[in-house]
Amino acid sequence: MKDQIPGFLFIDHIAIAVPAGQLDAQVKAYELLGFREVHxxxxxGTDQVREVMLRVGDSDNLIQLLEPLSSASPVQKLLEKNGGRGGFxxxxxxxxxxxxAFDALKEKGFRIIDAAPRPGSRGTTIFFVHPRSREDAPFGYLIEVVQAHEHE
Structure with a gap:
């Protein structure tokens, strides 16, 4: 059904920026909450991050911790914008x-950061939608669109 395109299924993960050098300490803190490292x-490339995926309990819910690997990393730029603090x-x-999904969102006038879907972590295909993607209703946060290939 055309109304279901771009075909969002569920939240794949919530990403948290972590200042350089703090990734392992953050992982340990989440493990104290009962989260489990799974990736x-x-x-x-353009991302320049070290990532850790953490599973929340026994669920399929994931938290992604992102630590910048260089000053060119978009995560580093986010951290600088936040006064050096980590966060959403x-x-x-x-x-x-x-x-x-990419074609459908472009057709509907959304501002997409990537020129085309591209390889992401975990063997996924991804692209990002700009926080101010629509003048009439800006989301105010960055959206990643993820296609997993584990069942293909």
């Missing part, structure tokens, strides 16, 4: 097909 990866970075929504 760790360095993502280079973005919400990621899962879709069945990132390319279909």
């Amino acid at each position: 760790r990866e360095e993502v280079l 970075a973005h919400v990621a929504y899962r879709v069945r097909d990132a390319h279909v």
